Amino acid sequence: MTSLPGTSPDPLNLEQELAGLAERCDACRHCGLGSSRTQVVVSRGNPKARLMVIGEGPGAQEDETGLPFVGRSGQLLDRMLESVGIDSNRDAYVCNIVKCRPPDNRKPTVLEMAACRPWLERQIALVDPGVILLAGATAVEGLLGIKGGMTKLRGQWRQGEGGSLEGRWLMPIFHPSYLLRNPSKERGAPKWLTWQDLQDVQRRLAQLESSL
Ligand code: SF4
Ligand code: URA
Ligand code: URA
Numbered sequence: 001m002t003s004l005p006g007t008s009p010d011p012l013n014l015e016q017e018l019a020g021l022a023e024r025c026d027a028c029r030h031c032g033l034g035s036s037r038t039q040v041v042v043s044r045g046n047p048k049a050r051l052m053v054i055g056e057g058p059g060a061q062e063d064e065t066g067l068p069f070v071g072r073s074g075q076l077l078d079r080m081l082e083s084v085g086i087d088s089n090r091d092a093y094v095c096n097i098v099k100c101r102p103p104d105n106r107k108p109t110v111l112e113m114a115a116c117r118p119w120l121e122r123q124i125a126l127v128d129p130g131v132i133l134l135a136g137a138t139a140v141e142g143l144l145g146i147k148g149g150m151t152k153l154r155g156q157w158r159q160g161e162g163g164s165l166e167g168r169w170l171m172p173i174f175h176p177s178y179l180l181r182n183p184s185k186e187r188g189a190p191k192w193l194t195w196q197d198l199q200d201v202q203r204r205l206a207q208l209e210s211s212l
Helices: 013-027 060-065 072-082 109-129 138-143 175-179 190-210
Strands: 049-054 093-097 129-133 169-173
Touching: 013 060, 013 109, 049 109, 049 138, 072 190, 093 109, 109 138, 129 138, 129 190, 138 169, 169 190, 175 190
Parallel strands: 049 093, 049 129, 129 169
Antiparallel strands: none
């Protein structure tokens, strides 16, 4: 991002840096999730994208494939992004607060999120996104330390302050698993609201594009 000069490596190094990061995550045992996972789930998508999507943590399909958001939630997320012209693999870099699957799909603990934080920090620094989409309450808590209902948090732009978040736009949205449980598309329903939020994200990305 233009407001953060010098934080991004040149594109040739970017690939190397990300490969190095993936290797270090694979070897990581900073928290207990490292020993119960099948494999680490670091990212998918385009590391040069202006948009980063951050979810909670890997589920069963992600743990099996090594890729984030590829199960039912991920497929819904992809379709919703697609509906506003965002291809999750071409136009976004997708990752999670924790890189290893919590057993029984429980939420990651505060300690696990803190243990995994350096990897996320590194991802943000390398990808240098202008906009970060936070999928669900755990992503908001994990990244910003804010606990609250998504009904209040979603749809409100936040400006990152300090450290790796300085100058970035953050948009909390409902987690797609919540939308799977609440499938109504009626005006005012969670799915409809999320669609408004994603349109807002698309507009912000277009603005950033045109101001480059
Ligand atoms: Fe390391 Fe994060 Fe996996 Fe814990 S969840 S072992 S901190 S990579
Ligand atoms: N839910 C998440 O939060 N992340 C994934 O990668 C998959 C499901
Ligand atoms: N509760 C959550 O934890 N996440 C959502 O996205 C919605 C409700």
